[in-house]
Amino acid sequence: MNRPTPSQTVGPFYGYALPFPGGEEIATGGITVHGHVYDGAGDPIPDALLEFWQADPSGSLKGAPGSLRRDPVTGRVVGRHGVDFTGFGRVPTDADGHWTLRTLVPGNGYISVCVFARGLLHHLFTRIYLRHDPFLDTLPAGRARTLLAAEERPGLYRFDIRLQGEGETVFLDFTS
Amino acid sequence: MTLTQADIDREIAELHAVAPKSGHPLRDFAPYRSSVLRHPKQPLVPVKDPEAAELTGPVFGVTDVTPLDADLTRRHVGEPLGERITVEGRILDRDGRPVRGQLVEIWQANASGRYPHQRDDHPAPLDPNFTGVGRCLTDEEGRYKFTTIKPGPYPWRNHRNAWRPAHIHFSVFGTAFTQRLVTQMYFPGDPLFPYDPVLQSVTDPAARDRLVAAYDHDLSVPEWSLGYRWDIVLDGPAATWMEEGR
Numbered sequence: 001m002n003r004p005t006p007s008q009t010v011g012p013f014y015g016y017a018l019p020f021p022g023g024e025e026i027a028t029g030g031i032t033v034h035g036h037v038y039d040g041a042g043d044p045i046p047d048a049l050l051e052f053w054q055a056d057p058s059g060s061l062k063g064a065p066g067s068l069r070r071d072p073v074t075g076r077v078v079g080r081h082g083v084d085f086t087g088f089g090r091v092p093t094d095a096d097g098h099w100t101l102r103t104l105v106p107g108n109g110y111i112s113v114c115v116f117a118r119g120l121l122h123h124l125f126t127r128i129y130l131r132h133d134p135f136l137d138t139l140p141a142g143r144a145r146t147l148l149a150a151e152e153r154p155g156l157y158r159f160d161i162r163l164q165g166e167g168e169t170v171f172l173d174f175t176s
Numbered sequence: 177m178t179l180t181q182a183d184i185d186r187e188i189a190e191l192h193a194v195a196p197k198s199g200h201p202l203r204d205f206a207p208y209r210s211s212v213l214r215h216p217k218q219p220l221v222p223v224k225d226p227e228a229a230e231l232t233g234p235v236f237g238v239t240d241v242t243p244l245d246a247d248l249t250r251r252h253v254g255e256p257l258g259e260r261i262t263v264e265g266r267i268l269d270r271d272g273r274p275v276r277g278q279l280v281e282i283w284q285a286n287a288s289g290r291y292p293h294q295r296d297d298h299p300a301p302l303d304p305n306f307t308g309v310g311r312c313l314t315d316e317e318g319r320y321k322f323t324t325i326k327p328g329p330y331p332w333r334n335h336r337n338a339w340r341p342a343h344i345h346f347s348v349f350g351t352a353f354t355q356r357l358v359t360q361m362y363f364p365g366d367p368l369f370p371y372d373p374v375l376q377s378v379t380d381p382a383a384r385d386r387l388v389a390a391y392d393h394d395l396s397v398p399e400w401s402l403g404y405r406w407d408i409v410l411d412g413p414a415a416t417w418m419e420e421g422r
């Protein structure tokens with residue numbers, strides 16, 4: 001078996017390289033999910049980068065190209081054309097540590113999240129559950145609520161990510 | 177009290193003596209001060225579900241990149257300053273299978289060690305002919321290739337007289353979201369390696385070596401550029417049903 005290449009932090013300067021126009025808009029006309037990312041002191045993290053991967057409303061995980069569609073002449077990112085559901089989103093937190101994602105309800109009930117940040121040497125996976133799921137019952141007592149988004153009003157969900165400390169988000173391991 | 181390089185060196189040595197030899201960085205690696213409040217203290221929860229969405233992942237295609245994106249030296253009217261290089265290699269999974277048609281993104285400082293980012297206030301010159309962002313799709317053998325200039329080392333404020341070794345940031349997708357990797361490629365023989373808490377957060381020296389590209393004379397182009405080779409192996413499982421279709 002090949003030995004994996006180690007991770008390294010995304011650092012502070014990815015902002016002009018990785019985010020792309022429309023990265024927060026997997027689809028319109030569906031739901032909005034938003035929240036903050038906090039550190040162990042409870043302070044918002046203004047230089048985190050979140051990636052989202054999810055099933056479409058029918059539950060398909062096939063995805064589609066075109067998340068960062070580019071103009072073949074200028075190379076400029078023109079973004080999604082709104083027809084294909086790519087299932088992929090990428091959102092940097094703003095100066096207040098806040099992020100917003102617009103998408104459709106995934107058929108399997110959750111949105112996968114990969115968290116990157118300056119100071120985080122190896123990314124972290126978590127999930128946004130939009131409704132109760134048996135998986136949440138398998139989690140350590142009292143921690144399942146960290147994966148369940150709160151519906152603030154119809155179609156608007158709140159999901160905060162706490163990297164450390166009080167109410168620390170459940171992070172997932174798929175490697176073993 | 178000013179935190180000196182000697183303080184950081186001592187902390188690194190202490191952690192290397194006691195920490196398990198880890199192939200990925202320790203998320204809790206205090207010599208890298210920004211990690212202190214930004215790592216979870218609870219253990220990660222293993223997921224064994226064969227239907228997990230993370231065993232599949234985003235797909236990209238020819239609409240997402242243009243051929244020019246892989247040449248960072250031709251994005252402006254003039255030529256950037258610095259040592260022109262090519263970096264190429266293959267992206268493989270843990271079983272040695274090539275990762276085909278997937279997105280590779282890079283970003284880097286210019287030859288003087290400066291990023292065109294508002295928060296980079298290192299007093300080194302910006303280069304109007306160099307932005308330092310590139311992307312490409314891997315080919316049928318999992319190969320990627322970029323033309324760029326060699327980035328300079330740069331100072332940062334982790335401690336007094338802290339310098340990052342020259343590096344190129346890489347972002348790589350596998351066939352599964354579990355295989356996602358963001359990392360940094362270093363250049364062989366850099367004297368700054370032992371002083372850098374980011375690189376030293378990988379406690380296994382053999383794993384650290386896997387972050388260092390090899391100079392490959394056969395990849396150098398006469399009168400034009402120096403060639404470096406760097407292969408990447410993605411960790412994490414993927415759904416087996418995806419292999420056929422990709």
Ligand SMILES: [Fe+2]
Pocket residue numbers: 011013285340343345
């Ligand atoms: Fe950097």
